[in-house]
Amino acid sequence: xxxxxxxxxxxxxxxxxxxxxxxxxxxxxxxxxxxxxxxxxxxxxxxxxxxxxxxxxxxxxxxxxxxxxxxxxxxxxxxxxxxxxxxxxxxxxxxxxxxxxxxxxxxxxxxxxxxxxxxxxxxxxxxxxxxxxxxxxxxxxxxxxxxxxxxxxxxxxxxxxxxxxxxxxxxxxxxxxxxxxxxxxxxxxxxxxxxxxxxxxxxxxxxxxxxxxxxxxxxxxxxxxxxxxxxxxxxxxxxxxxxxxxxxxxxxxxxxxxxxxxxxxxxxxxxxxxxxxxxxxxxxxxxxxxxxxxxxxxxxxxxxxxxxxxxxxxxxxxxxxxxxxxxxxxxxxxxxxxxxxxxxxxxxxxxxxxxxxxxxxxxxxxxxx
Amino acid sequence: xxxxxxxxxxxxxxxxxxxxxxxxxxxxxxxxxxxxxxxxxxxxxxxxxxxxxxxxxxxxxxxxxxxxxxxxxxxxxxxxxxxxxxxxxxxxxxxxxxxxxxxxxxxxxxxxxxxxxxxxxxxxxxxxxxxxxxxxxxxxxxxxxxxxxxxxxxxxxxxxxxxxxxxxxxxxxxxxxxxxxxxxxxxxxxxxxxxxxxxxxxxxxxxxxxxxxxxxxxxxxxxxxxxxxxxxxxxxxxxxxxxxxxxxxxxxxxxxxxxxxxxxxxxxxxxxxxxxxxxxxxxxxxxxxxxxxxxxxxxxxxxxxxxxxxxxxxxxxxxxxxxxxxxxxxxxxxxxxxxxxxxxxxxxxxxxxxxxxxxxxxxxxxxxxxxxxxxxxxxxxxxxxxxxxxxxxxxxxxxxxxxxxxxxxxxxxxxxxxxxxxxxxxxxxxxxxxxxxxxxxxxxxxxxxxxxxxxxxxxxxxxxxxxxxxxxxxxxxxxxxxxxxxxxxxxxxxxxxxxxxxxxxxxxxxxxxxxxxxxxxxxxxxxxxxxxxxxxxxxxxxxxxxxxxxxxxxxxxxxxxxxxxxxxxxxxxxxxxxxxxxxxxxxxxxxxxxxxxxxxxxxxxxxxxxx
Numbered sequence: 001x002x003x004x005x006x007x008x009x010x011x012x013x014x015x016x017x018x019x020x021x022x023x024x025x026x027x028x029x030x031x032x033x034x035x036x037x038x039x040x041x042x043x044x045x046x047x048x049x050x051x052x053x054x055x056x057x058x059x060x061x062x063x064x065x066x067x068x069x070x071x072x073x074x075x076x077x078x079x080x081x082x083x084x085x086x087x088x089x090x091x092x093x094x095x096x097x098x099x100x101x102x103x104x105x106x107x108x109x110x111x112x113x114x115x116x117x118x119x120x121x122x123x124x125x126x127x128x129x130x131x132x133x134x135x136x137x138x139x140x141x142x143x144x145x146x147x148x149x150x151x152x153x154x155x156x157x158x159x160x161x162x163x164x165x166x167x168x169x170x171x172x173x174x175x176x177x178x179x180x181x182x183x184x185x186x187x188x189x190x191x192x193x194x195x196x197x198x199x200x201x202x203x204x205x206x207x208x209x210x211x212x213x214x215x216x217x218x219x220x221x222x223x224x225x226x227x228x229x230x231x232x233x234x235x236x237x238x239x240x241x242x243x244x245x246x247x248x249x250x251x252x253x254x255x256x257x258x259x260x261x262x263x264x265x266x267x268x269x270x271x272x273x274x275x276x277x278x279x280x281x282x283x284x285x286x287x288x289x290x291x292x293x294x295x296x297x298x299x300x301x302x303x304x305x306x307x308x309x310x311x312x313x314x315x316x317x318x319x320x321x322x323x324x325x326x327x328x329x330x331x332x333x334x335x336x337x338x339x340x341x342x343x344x345x346x347x348x349x350x351x352x353x354x355x356x357x358x359x360x361x362x363x364x365x366x367x368x369x
Numbered sequence: 370x371x372x373x374x375x376x377x378x379x380x381x382x383x384x385x386x387x388x389x390x391x392x393x394x395x396x397x398x399x400x401x402x403x404x405x406x407x408x409x410x411x412x413x414x415x416x417x418x419x420x421x422x423x424x425x426x427x428x429x430x431x432x433x434x435x436x437x438x439x440x441x442x443x444x445x446x447x448x449x450x451x452x453x454x455x456x457x458x459x460x461x462x463x464x465x466x467x468x469x470x471x472x473x474x475x476x477x478x479x480x481x482x483x484x485x486x487x488x489x490x491x492x493x494x495x496x497x498x499x500x501x502x503x504x505x506x507x508x509x510x511x512x513x514x515x516x517x518x519x520x521x522x523x524x525x526x527x528x529x530x531x532x533x534x535x536x537x538x539x540x541x542x543x544x545x546x547x548x549x550x551x552x553x554x555x556x557x558x559x560x561x562x563x564x565x566x567x568x569x570x571x572x573x574x575x576x577x578x579x580x581x582x583x584x585x586x587x588x589x590x591x592x593x594x595x596x597x598x599x600x601x602x603x604x605x606x607x608x609x610x611x612x613x614x615x616x617x618x619x620x621x622x623x624x625x626x627x628x629x630x631x632x633x634x635x636x637x638x639x640x641x642x643x644x645x646x647x648x649x650x651x652x653x654x655x656x657x658x659x660x661x662x663x664x665x666x667x668x669x670x671x672x673x674x675x676x677x678x679x680x681x682x683x684x685x686x687x688x689x690x691x692x693x694x695x696x697x698x699x700x701x702x703x704x705x706x707x708x709x710x711x712x713x714x715x716x717x718x719x720x721x722x723x724x725x726x727x728x729x730x731x732x733x734x735x736x737x738x739x740x741x742x743x744x745x746x747x748x749x750x751x752x753x754x755x756x757x758x759x760x761x762x763x764x765x766x767x768x769x770x771x772x773x774x775x776x777x778x779x780x781x782x783x784x785x786x787x788x789x790x791x792x793x794x795x796x797x798x799x800x801x802x803x804x805x806x807x808x809x810x811x812x813x814x815x816x817x818x819x820x821x822x823x824x825x826x827x828x829x830x831x832x833x834x835x836x837x838x839x840x841x842x843x844x845x846x847x848x849x850x851x852x853x854x855x856x857x858x859x860x861x862x863x864x865x866x867x868x869x870x871x872x873x874x875x876x877x878x879x880x881x882x883x884x885x886x887x888x889x890x891x892x893x894x895x896x897x898x899x900x901x902x903x904x905x906x907x908x909x910x911x912x913x914x915x916x917x918x919x920x921x922x923x924x925x926x927x928x929x930x931x932x933x934x935x936x937x938x939x940x941x942x943x944x945x946x947x948x949x950x951x952x953x954x955x956x957x958x959x960x961x962x963x964x965x966x967x968x969x970x971x972x973x974x975x976x977x978x979x980x
Contacts, residue, residue: 091807116742116770144761177762179751204715210705213753223706225714226687 041066044076054132054247056087067096074103081107090114090238106132118142127152129158137170150174163196169201172208198263199225199232200322242271249279256294265298276308281316287313289324302332319345326358331339335365387569405923414779420470435782435816435833436856439869442850443519444479446509447866448537448843451486452799456625457613458606459555460484461797465536465586465918466861468848471548472567475883476513477848477922479859481554481867482534483508506553512567517851517871523850527569532556535766536844540589541891542576543645548891551600553584553918562645570740572839577647578938582634583608588914590668590677590894596887598643598894599650601914602681603663604634618804628684628718628959636681650697659701662686665777667915669724669733670897671750675912677895677943680708682719682737690735705755708748710736712758717743721917723847725779725788726908727763728823731899733910734767738774738792738917742809745769745777745792749823764825765790765817772812773797775917776845780856784877784928784976786905787819789828793842793860793917811839814860814868824872835860842868842898848922851945852980854879854956854973856926861919867922876956876977877931884911884940885962892923893963903932903957930953940965 043066051059053219062082064265067076075098081104084093094111097104101124109124109132118139125136133156140149153174157167172187188205191198195326202225209218235258241251253276259268272291279287290306312318326341346355377446419747464482483506498528511519514921523529533555538658542549543562550569552559558580561569573579580602587602590897608631616626635657640650651657661683672692679699681689687709691699703709711717718740724733728749735748737754744766760766769792783789794812801808814835817825829835835858844861850855855875860868876878880900884893894913901904911923929935935953940961948965956976960969974980 119767142761144759144764145919146762177757177759179757199714203710207707215705219704229714229716 044079045232047079050081054245056083056244056246060084062089063118069098074100078104078107081111085110085114087244088114110135116142127155130156133159134166137167141170141173144172144179163194164192165191165198165201168194169198170206172201172204176208181211184208185212197228197232197235199228202228228262231258231261235262247278249275249283249287252278253290256290260294260298265294269294269299276312284312284316285318285320288321292324292328296328296331302328317346322348323355323358326362330362330365331356333365335362338362339366382875397864398853433832433873435835435872435874437834437868437871438517438871439866442517442869443521444511444867444869445480445521446511447449448481448864449486449506450484450864453866454623455613456616456623456691457610458608458625458628458924459535459583461625461799461863461920462535462585462605462853463789463843463859463863464534465844466846466859467537467539467550467920468846468850468859469539469548469920470513471510471563472512473547473768474513474567476515476675476852477850477924478513478567479511479519479850479869480528481509481511481861482537482844482918485531485533485534486872490562510567513850515852522567526567527571530559530571532559534914535584536586536603537920538587538600538602538914539920540600540633540913541886542589542598542600542641544597544643544886544890546891549645551578551587551602553586553602555583558584576645577649578639579604580604580637584637585664586666586914586918588666588668588679590679590913591943592638592677592679592693592699593640593695594676595643596890596944598886598890599641599697600639600647601666601668602637602639603666603681605662605664605684606631607634622800622803624800624804626634628662633660633683633686635660636663636666638699641787649657654691654697654699655701656699659689661689663689664720665722665915665917667722667724667735668913669910670895671724671735672754673732673735675941675944679914680722680735682722683716684718685716687716688719688737701764702754706719707756711724711744711746712760713812713820717746718773720775721777721915723777723779723795723915724910724912727779727788727790727819729821729905729907729942731786731906731908733824736777736779736790738777739769741773741796745772745774756894759823765825768815768817768827771809772815774815775843776860776919778845778847778916779859780847780858780919781816781879781926781928782856782874783871783875784855784875784879784926784930785821785829786877786902786907786928786930786932787791787821790820790825791815791845791858792817793845795839795841795843795863796902809839811841813837813839814842816838832874833870835870835923840865840868843917844914844919846919846921849881849924853863853978854881854958854976855924855928862968873929873977878931878933878976879973880927880929880935880953880955881937881958881973882925882940883958883960884923884925885960887945887963890963893942894923897941898925898927899941900927900935900938900951902929902935905930905932 047059047062054332063080067080070076077100081093081096090111097108101108105124109121112121113135121139125132126135129138137152168187168191172184175184185208188201191201206218206221206225238255238258242255245251252271256268256272274292275287276291292305292308295301305328306325309321313321322341322345326338329338342359349355425558452459463484466481467478470476485507509523510526510528512522514520535553539548540550545562547565547625549563550561558573558578560570560573560576560578562572563569583605585600585605587600589600591600592599617623619954636654638650638654639647663681664684665682667680669680676693677693680694688703689701690703690706690708692702694700720735721738723736727734732750734750737746737747744760746758746760747763747765749759753758772794774792774794778791779788781788792815793812796810799810801810816828816836818828819825842860843862843863846859848855849856855872858870859873884896886893898912899908907928911926912921933955935951938950940948942964945964956973958971958973
């Protein structure tokens, strides 16, 4: 049976918004020793189903139990280590590979890389493997082995193309370290054109511009970098939450918020919509409000926002959704409909002065003096 | 920056490949040292059982290394932070040490600051803003009696006052020829004025230094070149006791809160009126509103324009590089210079810092110590006001990743003519293993040896107990405690005894310079010495500030390697021209008064020998 699919997006280099991703091999490894459980076993299949349902920690626990019972089963060990990595547990993954390091070299290298143990990771990061080669480039950079980095970079560029954003960024930093700031500038610019959230390229461009006499442009770039850092961190954090529980509506909503803050509106919409679709009763109102806000403010689609709020109201009646719908309508120049929503809400909260004021505002808008 | 997992980092096991590699490197270092002894042109005849006396580099009398002589030297200080589980952040920060002469006998003494013992009720009144009521223990002053023997003279020194001490700065604020002490604390600052015999009187308020916020250290430096010492004091967090709250990975595990929980505080610049009274020059200096969460400051003339600039290491905030514009005014050029963030564009948890010409190209580079999972950072001065983060290529990065580093000092430990790096390590969380099983609370220190071109390798942990025995290192100060012409090291350890390390590695030739300050001031902070010896140019500055919470002796110990003479030596005095000397023999101590009016020379013992 094929291993779990999905990209392992590692820590990435120099704060790139598009971290180095590594696609795990699809083919099953060598057959298991006689008597060991196979990946096609009922337990493995059940774990896989659990994983696919979004209960990833539970799935991992099932497979870890399986591994404890069949420690010689390479397929199971590989699956466990892979899932541990996908759930951001590199220490556990490293320990899992301890028993059979050679056949699990790729996962071991990845775990050591994720742990920042770059020197130890290098022997396990196969330069001929596309994903591992990118991690290897990162490790070489951290270790200051610039000549090896330059050599491998040339090879990987020939494989992935010289317009690969991460490679451009790496090449730019290499030029910077060699004092070639003028040469670094266009490399960073090209990297940013492909990945505007590449923090390393943004920072490198700012520094290189300053050093080549373009002080104001450089400082502007450095200021942008400083603004981006916490936003990209928030995105990274939110993504990890979704990696752990991809069906968890609040995590998806948080990811959407982080994307929205970075201007990644389409991705934000997609994740907010997923959150809306998956939200349970306790989660629905907050998730609905966020999706509606995005639709109104970022997509400029108040009708969509209204539809979302109404759909949310249909699933989970809540005065907050009514009030927001009224606000959207009022801003859209539809005070009569807004008033209707506010009055319905006021009926549920007769003591709410803010709602009373909203009603008055809607009436005033309906009958301007 | 590689977004290293914050909660999952694993320190390499003792026998991990990296440790093994380090050991191999270190073994080579020892071999190299041995080779220098055995094969150097000045080596004595091995058949005679040892080198000829006075003939140059010679074998140390014991196995070369950094032995701990703390107890043997009569030092019984033990740090206490008073923590009892409530995890006040300041518990884990301190405290500092000064290594310099306080009683005028030219022998560096030791002043250990104490954090304090919190009362049993642990701040019951939440409205108490500061730990003014710390009780139980005080700073301790040890006078150097020669021969690496120290005497505790705390009682009656005027220093036996209880407060929650953090760091200190030392300088002759009233130009009476002795060294006074500024103490930063969690609470009000103190200024201990020395009577010349190591008796002190606390006069902070009388001198105009009024600061009740959480300060951590400072540097005495003549920022306006008017001949007296001004004080840059570093402030950390606006953290009243009432703001204390629970932090932890889960309700069962309490840890120290991250500094993001609090706002930073503005540093202060205190301008000296020439008679030891200070006024707050922070506004004119451009420091107001910076609120940088500073943990150390070091002074140095990075742009070689004749005045002292300041580098401030800020915890999880961009660093400041304050270019001295004259007249007590500064411009923060950290962003344009490339020293505000790491080379990867990230704020780091910068703790200790030091200036030093680490690549021997004649200008000052900057070294900063950082948190576990962050590299210690080396900013190479490229000239023109620019720096490049060369932590990776210089070799300082990789060994530092598992360590949480505080004290930082550049020193030529072998007297071979290049600056090495010593780093005091120790985690801040005593229960770190509860949620990061592979992390270590107590950690060994690290010595990084320079190959002469600014590339570093980890020294053999077997060179000294501090490099192999885990403790919780904090402050770090340097001084030639045994007058043998090399720098010894003192490291404070949280809730533990300090390391007092006799340097037996200093086998190269050297010159020691004590530079007097203007108008009778004890030291010439900011003076720059450039010399040519054996075809090699070496530049050093009289240090002010630097490391972490600590103060190192101002005497310059300049290693010369195999050079037995100095062709030229130039001293650039702060605001007062230069003095040229030479040719000079190696292995001498020069006492030079300000401006070079008088020069006194005495011989040092042969390299590797104690007097």
